[in-house]
Amino acid sequence: MRFAMVLAVVFGVGGPCLAQQSSFSQKGDYRWIALASRQAEDEAIGVARAYRYLLPTVRVVQATNGWFAIVAGPERVANAKARKEQLVREGNAPSDMLFSRGDGYVREVWVPTSPKFEFQLEYDGKRPLSAQLGEARFVVASRKVDGSNIAGVTISQPDRQPLKFELDEATASFPNAKLVALRLDPASDDHQLMFSSFWGGAHCCTVTKFIVPQSGSWQAVSGKTADGDVGYSFEDVDGDGVAELIHSDNTFLYRYTYYAASIAPTRVSRLSGTRVVDITLAPSSQRYMRQSLYKMEHWAAKSPEMWRSNGFLSAWVAIKAVVGEFDDAWSRMLPLYDRGSDWPLTECAVEKVKDACPPGREITVDFPTALRKHLEDERYIPRGSGSASASTEVAALPSPSAAAPSSPQPPPVARTSSGTGFFVGSSGHLVTNAHVVESCLDAKVRGRSLPEASARIVARDPINDLALLVSERRSEKTSSIRMTARLGETVAAFGFPLTQVLATSGNFTLGNITALAGIGDDTRYIQISAPIQPGNSGGPLLDEQGNVVGVVTSKLNALKTLVASGDVPQNVNFAIRATGLIAFLQSNGVSVDPIPKGAKLSPPDLADEAGSISVQVSCNAR
Numbered sequence: 001m002r003f004a005m006v007l008a009v010v011f012g013v014g015g016p017c018l019a020q021q022s023s024f025s026q027k028g029d030y031r032w033i034a035l036a037s038r039q040a041e042d043e044a045i046g047v048a049r050a051y052r053y054l055l056p057t058v059r060v061v062q063a064t065n066g067w068f069a070i071v072a073g074p075e076r077v078a079n080a081k082a083r084k085e086q087l088v089r090e091g092n093a094p095s096d097m098l099f100s101r102g103d104g105y106v107r108e109v110w111v112p113t114s115p116k117f118e119f120q121l122e123y124d125g126k127r128p129l130s131a132q133l134g135e136a137r138f139v140v141a142s143r144k145v146d147g148s149n150i151a152g153v154t155i156s157q158p159d160r161q162p163l164k165f166e167l168d169e170a171t172a173s174f175p176n177a178k179l180v181a182l183r184l185d186p187a188s189d190d191h192q193l194m195f196s197s198f199w200g201g202a203h204c205c206t207v208t209k210f211i212v213p214q215s216g217s218w219q220a221v222s223g224k225t226a227d228g229d230v231g232y233s234f235e236d237v238d239g240d241g242v243a244e245l246i247h248s249d250n251t252f253l254y255r256y257t258y259y260a261a262s263i264a265p266t267r268v269s270r271l272s273g274t275r276v277v278d279i280t281l282a283p284s285s286q287r288y289m290r291q292s293l294y295k296m297e298h299w300a301a302k303s304p305e306m307w308r309s310n311g312f313l314s315a316w317v318a319i320k321a322v323v324g325e326f327d328d329a330w331s332r333m334l335p336l337y338d339r340g341s342d343w344p345l346t347e348c349a350v351e352k353v354k355d356a357c358p359p360g361r362e363i364t365v366d367f368p369t370a371l372r373k374h375l376e377d378e379r380y381i382p383r384g385s386g387s388a389s390a391s392t393e394v395a396a397l398p399s400p401s402a403a404a405p406s407s408p409q410p411p412p413v414a415r416t417s418s419g420t421g422f423f424v425g426s427s428g429h430l431v432t433n434a435h436v437v438e439s440c441l442d443a444k445v446r447g448r449s450l451p452e453a454s455a456r457i458v459a460r461d462p463i464n465d466l467a468l469l470v471s472e473r474r475s476e477k478t479s480s481i482r483m484t485a486r487l488g489e490t491v492a493a494f495g496f497p498l499t500q501v502l503a504t505s506g507n508f509t510l511g512n513i514t515a516l517a518g519i520g521d522d523t524r525y526i527q528i529s530a531p532i533q534p535g536n537s538g539g540p541l542l543d544e545q546g547n548v549v550g551v552v553t554s555k556l557n558a559l560k561t562l563v564a565s566g567d568v569p570q571n572v573n574f575a576i577r578a579t580g581l582i583a584f585l586q587s588n589g590v591s592v593d594p595i596p597k598g599a600k601l602s603p604p605d606l607a608d609e610a611g612s613i614s615v616q617v618s619c620n621a622r
Contacts (some may be wrong), residue, residue, distance in 0.1 A: 006205060007220055024102035026074050030375055031032070031099040033072040033087070037063070038200040042287060044068035045110045054091035061102075068109060074102070081521055092302060096554075098519070114245045118181035118191050123151065125175025133181055133191060136218075140195075142175040151197040153211070155218055161423025165195065165220045168305065173229070176414070182234065184271040185212070185527065186242040186469040192271055194303075198229040206231035207572050219258065222276050227253055227264065235394075238284035239269055245269040245276070251378055256310040256367065263315040265322075266292045281379070293319045304438055306364050310338050310367050321380045330368075337367050345370040379409040387545035418618040420495035420539030421445060421469065425590045428474040430493070431581065432538030432617050433553055434460045434467045440619035445471050447615040459588045465553050465576060466584045467538075469617070471592045475576035477612045479498030479540060482547035486528050489513050492542045492603070493528070493552050493575075494610035506614065507536070508607040511573075518574050525574045526550055532573050535541060539614060541575040545597045546609040549576030 013031060026032065036052055038044040046062045048070045051058050055072035063069050075174035077083050080099045087093035119131040121140050128141040137156045142149045148171030155163045167177070177197045193211040208223035223232060225249050248264035256262070267280045268288060277588050279285050296316055299306070306312040313333050320329030346363050365373075376383040387459040414586070419436030423429070430445065437443055437457055447453040453473040458465045493509050509532025518525030528541065532552055534565035541550035552575050585592055 001388060011619050014349060022076075023176060024105035029076045030074045030077055031077045031080070032074050032102045032105070033077075033083075034098040035070045035094055036097075037067050037069045039067055041068050041109060041299075042072055042291050043294045046112065046291040047298045050295045050298045052090070056112070058112065059108060061105040062107040062109055063104045064106055065104075069100075071100070071105070077568065088219045091446065098521075113236065115182050115236075119179075119181040120181075123177040123179070125149070129179075131181070132150060132181070138179060138193070140177050142177065142180050145171055149175040151175070151195075153177075153179055153195050155211075158484070160217070163218055165209060165218075167195065167197045168226065169200040169207050169222075170205065172197050183271065184234075184245070186240055186270070187272065187385035188213075194223075194232065194564040196223075196231045198231075203579065204228075207234055210270070210276065214273060214274065217365075219274055221271070223276055224250070228252060232269075234579055235287040235288070243272065244279070244285075247320070249378065251374070251498060252311075252315055255374065256314050256345070256370070257281075257341065261309055263296075263310040265315040265318040265492065271475075282533065286323060289319060289322045295321060306341055307336050308338055310341055310343070313337055314374070315372050318375060318378075318380045321375060322613045326381055327573075334368065335488050341367070347373060350587045362505045364465055364613075366542075395581070416614060418496065419537040420489060420552070421540075421615050422536065422613045423475040423478045423593050423615070423619040424585060426474075426478060427590075428471045428588050429458070429585075430455065430469040430471055430617070431551060431585070432467050432469065432580050434462045435553065436620055437469070438462075438618055443617060443619045445468060445469070445473075445615040445617050447475065448611050450475060450615060461584055464469065464580050466551065466581065466590050468585070468590065471615075475613065475615075477609075479548045479613045480546070480597055481582060481592050481593070482543060482545075482549050483578050483582065485513055485516065485543075485577065486547045487513055490544050491528055491530055492544075492606050492610060493530040493532055493539060493554060493573075494542070494607070494614050495532065495536035495539035497533035497613075506553045506611050506616075507533070508603075508610060510603060514572075524577060524580050525553070526577055528552075528573050528575055530573065534614075535614060538617060540610060542606060542610055544600045544608060546601055546607065548581070549578050551581055 009481060023031070032056065036047050038047060041060070048058050048060050051072070052513040058070065058072040077099050080120060084097060087097065088095055119134060121129045121131055123129050123140045123142070125142060126138050130137060130139045136156055139154045140151065142151045149566070150168055150171055150471070152164055152166035152167050177195065179193060179195050181191045181193050184194070190213045192213070194208060195211055196206050196208040198206045204227055206226045206229055206300055207443055208226070209217050210221040210223055212221060224231065224247060224428050226247055229279045231247070233246045236242065239246040245268070247267055247269065249267050250264055252264045253259060253262045266289070267278060269276050269278050269287045280289065296319065300312065313336060317326070317329040317333050320326060345365050346362040347370065349361045349363050351359060353551055375381045419432055419433035424431050437460065440457060443455040444452055445455045445456060450473055453471050455469040455471045456467040458470050489512065491511060491513055493511070495507055497507050511528050514529050515527035530541070534602050536552050537554065539552045540548045541552050543549050552573070554574050582592065
C-alpha cells in the first residue's frame with residue numbers, strides 16, 4: 001500500500017544521514033522529475049532501468065537520508081500538472097511522481113551508459129556505407145536474391161584478398177544492416193565488429209554475426225537469432241571497461257502463451273576469442289540480473305494481472321533462479337499460475353529422434369511440469385535432484401528438488417493488505433481505494449455491527465484510485481454525499497488504521513480542508529489536516545453534518561518528500577473529491593442519496609455516524 005514508506009519514518013527506519021549540501025539544486029523553472037525512491041540501491045537501479053525508454057536522462061541519486069531516488073532531468077517544467085499527465089499518459093509513469101529542486105540529493109549512484117563505438121554504420125539500402133579501422137576498410141551493402149535482400153560486409157586490407165561475410169541465414173524483406181566496432185573481448189586489445197540485419201516479418205528476427213580479428217585476418221562468429229529488430233545491446237555489466245552482450249532468451253516466446261503475453265528473460269553473454277559465451281549465471285552478472293528482476297517486478301506491481309500470466313511467471317521464475325531464489329519463486333508461482341489456460345503444453349515421452357518426437361509419443365503436461373523441464377534444458381536450474389555441481393557457475397543455485405511437482409509444496413507466500421471502505425446505495429455496494437484491493441485474490445469486510453463477510457470486486461479505477469465492491473451482507477445505513485467542499489471547513493476521517501497495534505473498532509479524527517487541490521494543483525483531490533495512518537485508505541471523509549465530502553486516499557509520503565526536497569512534511573493528507581466519487585458510482589450503475597443532511601452533529605455523534613457506514617476491507621494479495 002502507499003503508506004509503507006511513511007512507516008519507515010514513524011518507526012525510525014532509514015539509511016545513514018548524509019551531508020546537506022547539494023550540487024543537484026536547481027533554480028528557476030528547472031526541476032528533477034522524481035519518479036520513485038527505494039531503500040535498496042539495486043532495486044532503485046532496476047526501477048530506473050524500467051523508465052529508461054521514456055526518460056533517457058533517468059538516473060539514481062542518493063538523498064540526505066540515505067535512500068535512493070529515481071530521477072530524470074533536470075528539465076524546465078513550466079506546467080508541472082501538464083508534464084505529469086503527459087508522462088503518465090505516454091509512458092505509464094508513476095502517478096505520484098514529484099518535481100524536485102534537488103536540494104536533498106547528495107550523490108549520483110547510477111546513470112545509463114552507452115558503449116564507446118569506434119564507428120557505427122546504419123545501412124538502409126540507399127548506397128553502400130564504409131568505415132576504416134586501422135588498415136582495414138569495411139563496406140556494407142546488400143544484394144538481391146529472388147526479390148529479397150541479403151546484407152554483406154566486405155573487408156579490404158593491403159596485400160590481402162578482400163573478405164566478404166554475408167548474413168545468409170535469412171533474407172530481409174527490405175535492405176538494412178548495422179555494423180558497429182567496439183571492444184567486446186576483454187582478453188583482446190583489438191576492436192571487434194557486430195554485423196546484424198533485421199529480416200522483417202511478424203515478430204522476427206535479427207540475425208547477427210561477430211567479426212573478430214584473427215592472425216592478421218578476420219573470422220565470423222554466429223550470434224543468436226533474436227526476436228524483433230534489436231538483437232544484441234551492450235552494457236559493461238562487470239565494470240571492466242569492456243561491453244557485455246545483452247539479449248533476450250527467445251526460447252520463452254510462444255512457449256506458454258501467445259506472443260503478446262510472452263516475456264523473454266534477459267541473458268548476458270561475452271565474446272571470447274571466436275566464441276560467444278553465455279555468462280548469465282556467472283557471479284559477475286549477478287548484480288545486473290538482480291536489477292533486471294527488480295525491473296520486471298516493478299512493471300508487475302503496476303499491472304498486477306501479470307502475476308496471473310503464465311508468460312510472465314515463466315520468465316520471473318527463470319530470473320529468480322539465476323539470482324539464487326528458485327525455491328521462493330517456485331512456491332509463489334504454484335498458487336498463481338493460470339490453470340485455465342488452453343495453450344498446448346506437451347513433452348516427448350521418449351528420446352527425440354533428430355530433434356523430433358516420434359509420432360504418438362507426445363504427452364500433455366501442466367504448466368509447472370513444462371516450466372521445470374524448460375528451466376533444466378536451458379540451464380537455469382540443475383537437472384534432476386542431484387547436486388548443482390555441473391558447473392561452478394550454477395553451483396550457487398539452490399537444488400530445486402524440494403520443489404519438484406511430485407513433492408509436497410511449501411506453503412505459498414501470502415501477503416495481506418487492509419484498508420477502509422464505506423457503504424453507498426442500498427444494494428450492499430461499498431467504496432474503497434483501488435490500491436487497497438490491488439492484486440486481491442479475495443476480499444473480506446467487517447464493521448462495528450457487521451460480522452466478517454466476503455466481498456466481490458465489481459470495478460477498479462486505478463487512475464482515480466477508486467474501487468467498487470459488493471458485499472454478501474448489507475448495512476442498515478448508507479452514506480449521503482455532498483458535492484461541494486469549502487476551504488477551511490471542519491471534516492472528520494474514519495477508518496481502521498494499523499489494526500495490528502491500534503484499536504480494531506475504528507479510529508476517528510478531526511481536521512480541516514486545507515486546500516482545494518492536491519499535489520501539482522490536481523483538482524481531483526482536496527488536502528486535509530485530519531490525521532490518517534496506514535489503513536485509513538478508502539475511508540469516508542465527512543462534513544459536520546455527516547455527509548461524505550471525499551474518500552481518504554493517502555498522506556504525503558514523508559520519506560519520498562524528504563528524498564525529493566530534503567524536508568519532512570507535517571500532517572499533509574489527501575482525499576478524493578466527492579464529484580469524482582459520484583462520477584465513478586454513476587458510471588458503474590450505482591445510485592446514491594442526492595440530498596445532503598443538514599443538522600450539525602457533535603463529534604461523538606459524528607463518530608457514530610461514520611462508524612455505522614464504515615467497514616474494514618482486507619484482502620489476500622498476490
